[in-house]
Amino acid sequence: MDKQEIFDVIIGGSYAGLLATITLGPSLRRMLIIDGGLPYNRQTPHAHYFITPNGIKPSEILKKAKSQVLGYETVSFINDVALKGNKSAENFDAIHACLPFTQHSDIPAQLNGSISEQGLIQVDAMQKTKSNGLFACGDNSTQIRSIASAVATGIMAGAMANLEPREERFLNKLK
Ligand SMILES: Cc1cc2nc3c(=O)[nH]c(=O)nc-3n(C[C@H](O)[C@H](O)[C@H](O)COP(=O)(O)OP(=O)(O)OC[C@H]3O[C@@H](n4cnc5c(N)ncnc54)[C@H](O)[C@@H]3O)c2cc1C
Numbered sequence: 277m278d279k280q281e282i283f284d285v286i287i288g289g290s291y292a293g294l295l296a297t298i299t300l301g302p303s304l305r306r307m308l309i310i311d312g313g314l315p316y317n318r319q320t321p322h323a324h325y326f327i328t329p330n331g332i333k334p335s336e337i338l339k340k341a342k343s344q345v346l347g348y349e350t351v352s353f354i355n356d357v358a359l360k361g362n363k364s365a366e367n368f369d370a371i372h373a374c375l376p377f378t379q380h381s382d383i384p385a386q387l388n389g390s391i392s393e394q395g396l397i398q399v400d401a402m403q404k405t406k407s408n409g410l411f412a413c414g415d416n417s418t419q420i421r422s423i424a425s426a427v428a429t430g431i432m433a434g435a436m437a438n439l440e441p442r443e444e445r446f447l448n449k450l451k
Pocket of ligand 1: 287288289291292293310311312314315316317320322323325326356357358359381414415420422423424426
């Protein structure tokens with residue numbers, strides 16, 4: 277498979293988005309992270325409940341994580357806010373991370389993702405929305421707002437986004 281064949285867009289490059297990216301990154305995919313640089317815990321001096329870096333400054337966790345993720349040559353990063361989503365390619369994957377209860381943007385809705393009564397993006401156990409190729413992870417889709425939960429759902433979203441096009445290609449070959 278050509279590296280250019282799949283291009284994933286990760287909207288939100290904080291805990292959840294970065295974990296989703298490294299889950300996808302080492303494989304043969306090109307990826308773009310778009311991040312507005314406003315993580316939910318940006319104003320707190322210490323991050324707790326996350327093992328090993330417990331109590332350190334949240335921005336330190338993100339700085340280190342970002343430098344590791346951008347070490348993959350397949351991953352590009354833009355410091356900006358994504359305003360619109362459009363499914364123009366067959367293998368479209370977007371992983372959106374933003375504030376809970378009120379989503380930062382209506383991109384999930386534009387891409388036909390369902391929003392719950394609580395304002396969360398609705399996902400199944402695999403972090404998949406009802407819209408094909410659209411995954412959500414982190415605070416945007418759970419009431420358990422923590423770094424640990426964000427990275428756990430990020431890894432699931434990344435793994436499933438990686439798997440889905442392969443499964444589709446396999447099933448298409450069987451037809
Ligand atoms: C004061 C405070 C203290 C906290 N303390 C702790 C703690 O001690 N331990 C703990 O585990 N959790 C803590 N939390 C919770 C923790 O911060 C969140 O659970 C965590 O940041 C969620 O990660 P995330 O990746 O889902 O989203 P976020 O970290 O909020 O990151 C979302 C990213 O997406 C970007 N973004 C959003 N929309 C767009 C768009 N349209 N285009 C481009 N980029 C976009 C934002 O700019 C941001 O960078 C705290 C939260 C607060 C507010």
